[in-house]
Amino acid sequence: FLFTIRSLSLKILKQKFNLYPKSISSYLSIFLSHTVADPIRTGSIMSQTRIHSGLLIEPDGGKLVELFVDESQRDLKRKEALNFPKIKLTKIDVEWVHVLSEGWASPLKGFMRESEFLQTLHFNSIRLEDGSVVNMSVPIVLAIDDSQKNQIDGSSSVALVVDGNNPIAILTDIEIYKHNKEERIARTWGTTSPGLPYVDEAITHSGNWLIGGDLKVIEPVKYHDGLDSFRLSPSELRDEFTRRNADAVFAFQLRNPVHNGHALLMTDTRRRLLEMGYKNPVLLLHPLGGYTKEDDVPLHWRLKQHEKVLEDGVLDPETTVLSIFPSPMHYAGPTEVQWHAKARINAGANFYIVGRDPAGMSHPLEKRDLYDADHGKKVLSMAPGLERLNILPFKVAAYDKTKNGMAFFDPSRPQDFIFISGTKMRTLAKTKESPPDGFMCPGGWKVLVEYYDSLDQAENGGVSETVPA
Amino acid sequence: FLFTIRSLSLKILKQKFNLYPKSISSYLSIFLSHTVADPIRTGSIMSQTRIHSGLLIEPDGGKLVELFVDESQRDLKRKEALNFPKIKLTKIDVEWVHVLSEGWASPLKGFMRESEFLQTLHFNSIRLEDGSVVNMSVPIVLAIDDSQKNQIDGSSSVALVVDGNNPIAILTDIEIYKHNKEERIARTWGTTSPGLPYVDEAITHSGNWLIGGDLKVIEPVKYHDGLDSFRLSPSELRDEFTRRNADAVFAFQLRNPVHNGHALLMTDTRRRLLEMGYKNPVLLLHPLGGYTKEDDVPLHWRLKQHEKVLEDGVLDPETTVLSIFPSPMHYAGPTEVQWHAKARINAGANFYIVGRDPAGMSHPLEKRDLYDADHGKKVLSMAPGLERLNILPFKVAAYDKTKNGMAFFDPSRPQDFIFISGTKMRTLAKTKESPPDGFMCPGGWKVLVEYYDSLDQAENGGVSETVPA
Numbered sequence: 001f002l003f004t005i006r007s008l009s010l011k012i013l014k015q016k017f018n019l020y021p022k023s024i025s026s027y028l029s030i031f032l033s034h035t036v037a038d039p040i041r042t043g044s045i046m047s048q049t050r051i052h053s054g055l056l057i058e059p060d061g062g063k064l065v066e067l068f069v070d071e072s073q074r075d076l077k078r079k080e081a082l083n084f085p086k087i088k089l090t091k092i093d094v095e096w097v098h099v100l101s102e103g104w105a106s107p108l109k110g111f112m113r114e115s116e117f118l119q120t121l122h123f124n125s126i127r128l129e130d131g132s133v134v135n136m137s138v139p140i141v142l143a144i145d146d147s148q149k150n151q152i153d154g155s156s157s158v159a160l161v162v163d164g165n166n167p168i169a170i171l172t173d174i175e176i177y178k179h180n181k182e183e184r185i186a187r188t189w190g191t192t193s194p195g196l197p198y199v200d201e202a203i204t205h206s207g208n209w210l211i212g213g214d215l216k217v218i219e220p221v222k223y224h225d226g227l228d229s230f231r232l233s234p235s236e237l238r239d240e241f242t243r244r245n246a247d248a249v250f251a252f253q254l255r256n257p258v259h260n261g262h263a264l265l266m267t268d269t270r271r272r273l274l275e276m277g278y279k280n281p282v283l284l285l286h287p288l289g290g291y292t293k294e295d296d297v298p299l300h301w302r303l304k305q306h307e308k309v310l311e312d313g314v315l316d317p318e319t320t321v322l323s324i325f326p327s328p329m330h331y332a333g334p335t336e337v338q339w340h341a342k343a344r345i346n347a348g349a350n351f352y353i354v355g356r357d358p359a360g361m362s363h364p365l366e367k368r369d370l371y372d373a374d375h376g377k378k379v380l381s382m383a384p385g386l387e388r389l390n391i392l393p394f395k396v397a398a399y400d401k402t403k404n405g406m407a408f409f410d411p412s413r414p415q416d417f418i419f420i421s422g423t424k425m426r427t428l429a430k431t432k433e434s435p436p437d438g439f440m441c442p443g444g445w446k447v448l449v450e451y452y453d454s455l456d457q458a459e460n461g462g463v464s465e466t467v468p469a
Numbered sequence: 470f471l472f473t474i475r476s477l478s479l480k481i482l483k484q485k486f487n488l489y490p491k492s493i494s495s496y497l498s499i500f501l502s503h504t505v506a507d508p509i510r511t512g513s514i515m516s517q518t519r520i521h522s523g524l525l526i527e528p529d530g531g532k533l534v535e536l537f538v539d540e541s542q543r544d545l546k547r548k549e550a551l552n553f554p555k556i557k558l559t560k561i562d563v564e565w566v567h568v569l570s571e572g573w574a575s576p577l578k579g580f581m582r583e584s585e586f587l588q589t590l591h592f593n594s595i596r597l598e599d600g601s602v603v604n605m606s607v608p609i610v611l612a613i614d615d616s617q618k619n620q621i622d623g624s625s626s627v628a629l630v631v632d633g634n635n636p637i638a639i640l641t642d643i644e645i646y647k648h649n650k651e652e653r654i655a656r657t658w659g660t661t662s663p664g665l666p667y668v669d670e671a672i673t674h675s676g677n678w679l680i681g682g683d684l685k686v687i688e689p690v691k692y693h694d695g696l697d698s699f700r701l702s703p704s705e706l707r708d709e710f711t712r713r714n715a716d717a718v719f720a721f722q723l724r725n726p727v728h729n730g731h732a733l734l735m736t737d738t739r740r741r742l743l744e745m746g747y748k749n750p751v752l753l754l755h756p757l758g759g760y761t762k763e764d765d766v767p768l769h770w771r772l773k774q775h776e777k778v779l780e781d782g783v784l785d786p787e788t789t790v791l792s793i794f795p796s797p798m799h800y801a802g803p804t805e806v807q808w809h810a811k812a813r814i815n816a817g818a819n820f821y822i823v824g825r826d827p828a829g830m831s832h833p834l835e836k837r838d839l840y841d842a843d844h845g846k847k848v849l850s851m852a853p854g855l856e857r858l859n860i861l862p863f864k865v866a867a868y869d870k871t872k873n874g875m876a877f878f879d880p881s882r883p884q885d886f887i888f889i890s891g892t893k894m895r896t897l898a899k900t901k902e903s904p905p906d907g908f909m910c911p912g913g914w915k916v917l918v919e920y921y922d923s924l925d926q927a928e929n930g931g932v933s934e935t936v937p938a
Contacts (some may be wrong), residue, residue, distance in 0.1 A: 127853075183840075384602070
């Protein structure tokens with residue numbers, strides 16, 4: 001029934017707001033779903049989505065969860081932690097501690113207990129004590145092996161350590177339950193194929209038990225990679241949006257360099273939000289900063305590129321906040337895009353731009369995409385707990401030869417457009433060829449070329465691939 | 470957070486209703502969750518769940534969906550259907566047509582379109598136009614292959630045929646979308662292991678497309694196997710419960726013979742409901758009648774056995790309605806148990822007895838159960854759209870040597886109990902040994918022995934395995 005309603009209300013929206021000429025096919029159209037467009041999302045929920053000047057969208061559960069030990073209590077807690085059984089964290093575990101500690105997963109108060117894990121796997125959402133539902137689509141869990149489990153024995157708390165004996169956090173009121181990896185993988189990715197990056201990295205060799213509990217972080221997670229200042233917490237982002245008097249925040253999740261097509265989409269979104277009556281829509285340009293697969297461009301290069309894009313004025317620094325989203329990447333398509341969206345609600349975003357095949361990748365074994373390219377935005381638009389978020393489907397941009405620049409694809413004159421895929425872009429940068437004029441700002445392109453240059457040198461036994469930012 | 474609340478309210482319930490002695494561990498206890506026991510399920514929902522005399526629980530979506538063409542219109546529709554492209558149904562497809570036509574899956578109006586399919590896979594629930602949520606955990610879909618898709622071409626309706634050209638139903642306003650079998654299987658079963666019975670039978674060799682639409686059934690599905698009179702529709706069941714003045718209906722889903730442990734549980738449930746203040750709780754004894762795997766006891770033998778149990782007075786015919794649930798079996802554990810429960814709401818049941826490892830089976834390849842035995846009842850208790858249903862966890866019954874009969878297991882004297890597994894029961898019946906006195910009523914046991922006898926004879930080239938009931 002939903003689609004009938006959706007397309008009906010889309011028509012109403014078009015007539016009502018006259019947002020775009022009728023010649024643009026609905027396939028390409030950006031539509032402001034839910035609050036405005038969707039009659040099934042009316043009622044009590046609507047009042048929460050209206051943005052009043054200076055008032056940001058509420059975090060999930062009504063309150064932003066922060067799980068830091070008071071600075072005055074740190075030494076005490078650290079000493080206390082020394083008496084607890086220790087769990088050594090992997091790099092990805094630490095990223096989840098970071099994510100949880102700052103409240104990106106609000107209202108989660110720590111690594112999932114079994115009831116939260118099961119709800120995540122089966123319902124992509126969790127019911128709170130008051131009966132309301134928040135979205136939660138990827139398990140945020142901590143795996144331990146048999147020997148660690150035995151070591152914990154009857155203790156109700158454990159210390160989470162990184163190097164040697166240094167506890168960065170404690171987990172209290174713990175619950176240990178079975179880690180059925182096959183079921184977790186199947187329900188999260190919709191496949192159990194070997195070759196899923198996060199699975200290979202973080203699940204396959206992890207322990208057969210999961211440990212949930214309340215997290216208390218003694219020492220805020222820092223990476224000392226020159227980028228910590230870009231890692232604003234949801235609370236800091238909310239402060240920044242308030243300081244800028246944002247009355248709408250639209251988030252753009254990415255893990256790739258920004259080309260002018262992206263930039264066009266972002267500036268166009270701001271224009272539309274202004275047309276809708278918002279006075280100061282602010283863009284949260286929010287590259288993912290946790291674990292990514294090997295052939296993705298590393299974070300510090302991406303950041304460098306994004307900074308150039310702002311320096312070159314392709315995006316307006318006045319209305320853009322560039323920050324790092326600390327989550328690791330699952331590459332779990334429609335399941336993961338919900339997490340990406342939900343976390344941004346907690347950071348104050350009430351509009352979310354969703355791309356074609358978000359968080360998707362090729363099937364590791366078969367010659368096809370793992371997910372249907374449209375499922376991400378469809379699932380996102382129907383996801384429980386995300387009713388308050390306005391989903392903005394990506395408009396397809398391509399290189400318009402008649403304009404010598406990126407433009408929204410016009411299906412009435414396909415011959416004028418060139419699609420430059422990620423693969424094509426990488427090939428050009430690797431071979432030091434220039435992309436068509438206007439594809440990316442020169443400063444940003446130079447960073448990309450430098451990156452692939454550094455890779456070549458590393459491969460030839462030259463300098464290290466890792467370059468401090 | 471949920472479990473804390475649940476166990477807290479369980480304590481309150483125990484004190485309030487004094488339902489059972491404190492010595493029984495909570496693991497074994499039957500608790501009346503949700504409406505009564507669960508503070509998170511209060512509010513507007515509660516008013517719907519209270520049972521007034523003569524008033525049964527509302528069907529999902531508020532109205533029982535029945536998809537039959539008016540008898541006066543049948544010939545007309547049959548003629549109309551002859552002009553539509555034809556889709557030949559498998560036996561399992563026909564079972565789903567049956568299920569849909571009678572409203573077991575209310576408010577579904579036909580085979581799922583993509584939006585319903587995606588919500589089922591990702592959220593185990595579907596949001597209705599009014600914003601409310603109904604549970605829907607297994608995809609009810611119709612697969613077609615490339616040639617069928619090509620044949621349909623631009624038609625907006627298709628005829629569903631069984632034998633030759635005889636159309637039993639039409640599907641209108643159709644939508645055709647991709648059938649990603651791997652993703653469907655992974656998200657429904659939590660595994661993609663070969664050897665899943667329903668997958669092998671109904672998915673692996675099915676087409677690469679799914680066709681959804683509004684179903685109109687020209688001819689009600691009948692099986693002419695002597696059991697059609699047992700196949701009461703939800704509407705007929707509701708009439709029967711009303712006729713009996715039921716003020717509570719408790720459903721027991723099964724696909725195995727009834728032994729005295731089951732019977733004890735059912736009579737004990739009625740006793741508890743009477744203690745709670747209900748005047749006439751009626752049992753819906755509801756064997757699954759659709760597709761089951763080969764080594765399950767066939768439906769007509771089970772029915773024969775269930776009838777004996779009623780004849781022998783082990784269950785009270787006055788307060789028991791024996792009927793067939795026409796759904797095929799998925800063996801999909803925690804995902805499927807939601808479907809089993811949801812369908813019974815539509816038939817008027819407001820209490821549902823959930824067993825250990827419901828709809829579970831052994832992993833087809835590994836030496837373990839496919840699902841954690843407790844996940845079924847946990848997932849069921851948290852499932853969206855089932856808040857109105859009272860979940861009654863199974864109490865473990867075993868053969869009590871001190872009583873020479875089935876009794877609830879008492880963990881304080883484990884040495885007195887013998888657990889008789891399904892495998893053990895089958896072995897006894899096959900070898901014509903008698904089970905301990907009081908395990909099953911003699912009439913019921915005789916049916917089982919006859920069944921295995923008929924199998925032997927069939928194997929030895931004797932009479933056919935199929936025996937008319």
